[in-house]
Amino acid sequence: MVEGDGRLVPATDDELMEVEDFLEDDKTEMHDVADSGQTVGHISDEGASSEKTQLESTEGLLKLENSEADAGKLNARPEEIIPSSAPILNDNDINQSGTTVECPKPLEKTIENVSSTSAIPTSSSSKPDFSKLNGEICLDKLSIRELHEVFKATFGRETTVKDKQWLKRRIAMGLTNSCDVSTTTFTIKDNKLVTKGEEECNKNVDGSFTQDPEVGATDVNSKGSPASHGSQMEDHQTASGKKLRSHSLELDSGSEHLHIEQGAAKRIRKPTRRYIEELSEVESKDYSQRLITSPKNAVPGQTSPKSSVRPVRNVPSEGRIVVTRLDSLGGSGVQVPYVSRVRRSRPRKNVMALMKFNPSSMGMAAKLVKKALGVHNSQTDDNKRDKVLKKRSSAEQIQQPFFSEVEKDRQRSVMGRFERGENLGLTQADSSGDNSDDNVVTVPTAKGGMRRKHHRAWTLVEVMKLVEGVSKCGAGRWSEIKRLAFSSYSYRTSVDLKDKWRNLLKASFAQTPPDDGLNSRKPTSMPIPESILLQVRELAEMNAQVPTSISSTKPIMGSRNLHETRSGYL
């Protein structure tokens, strides 16, 4: 890395690792992607007709995204050109993927299904009716607006896409935690995608629970998994404007499942399960905003006016495009590879302690800064990886008015964030795939403090996973549940699960005020579907967790009368 004034700035260990990851990736996994891209051919041929509808929709999507994307957006995101040629087909598992993955969808039928069912007027209630027959959710009958709500609930973010097909697919994928959603009828039951008439495509859709936890989702992305092929491809495609986009997903999933099925030995690093989320991340609009707003997150007073977010394209002889970004590091522009710079592991406690108790002494901080800039080249391997972050944190610590806030509070708002690997805006976008330790927006408060830490709204999928987990392991075994159902969600500690369950319990036994017509629109992030609350209640009773009343009323009942059930006393 070369600094603006010409000095050489060594990359941190972390960054080096990242780059290595990337390179290794290119070597090992790129083929898969490329191959997938080819084998898609089969599928789209076979499902040509139904594919067409999808193409139309995705085309619309492309237009939409492109229109609302300013020039900067397209460039401002890391990308690599994936060599569209050079597939190496010597692995026969790949060949198989072409044939086994095929999920020939009966076209006329499915298409008809969609159009006819979606025509049916939704129930007159203002909210989407999730509580179809025990836990069954029929997306086909939801309006766009309702789909939007479900989408938000499912993925925890808004969407502007108005394409029903697309929404349904995404939601189905989310709810089912699978990408095997190639069907055109979207009914989810018990976390499984119900295909009307066809059982073929949804063999393994229910994910984590049925399959061996060790093999399945266990630790796919906890390390620096590069993972996001899907999004990378999409990025590229979006940027270049053409090509169909809908398939990277299905194909990727196809090969993933394949690999899982036939021996995990083949590929050490499987694509993250989380890529579903990442796909949505790409289409999410705040993506670009985060990038654009980022400059103001830099160190106050040291922000170099023009540097922060100007992406620079380097075109090495390889032909592969590597995007670097100009980063204001310590006031001087430093070009760094556009990879994640989030810390991987929590800082060692003693380090934090040192900084904590020397807020005013420049010594430590200065040293760190120097180190970060490579002035003092000798360093313990152990320390290297945290350089950048530490430097930053020191800067911030220095600015602290010296225990201005309540000790506990400060500990929570400052230390807490660091210990969690949040870097206060240094990470604008992490496309390297392991967004596990995500950037969590911290909202500055009027009185200077940064409040509202990392809040990750619980999505419907997560809640469903939690419920299912409790049903399998029982309430209280949260570490178990976490390992089984939340292995792919690195956030969400067992404590979080416990808390959420507590909340669910509360919610499930709380009466639903008949709707305050006023503000029932979107502000409240997704009222938990009755179907889920029902499950919660059942489980709660089975575990004698019931608050203090009703115990003989509704252990087992059909599914219909949910309202009567809890309408009673509380």
Added chain:
DNA sequence: ATTAGGG
């Protein structure tokens, strides 16, 4: 390290 409960 995991749980439970309070804030």
Added chain:
DNA sequence: CCCTAAT
């Protein structure tokens, strides 16, 4: 969510 206490 965060923290503390008790296992």
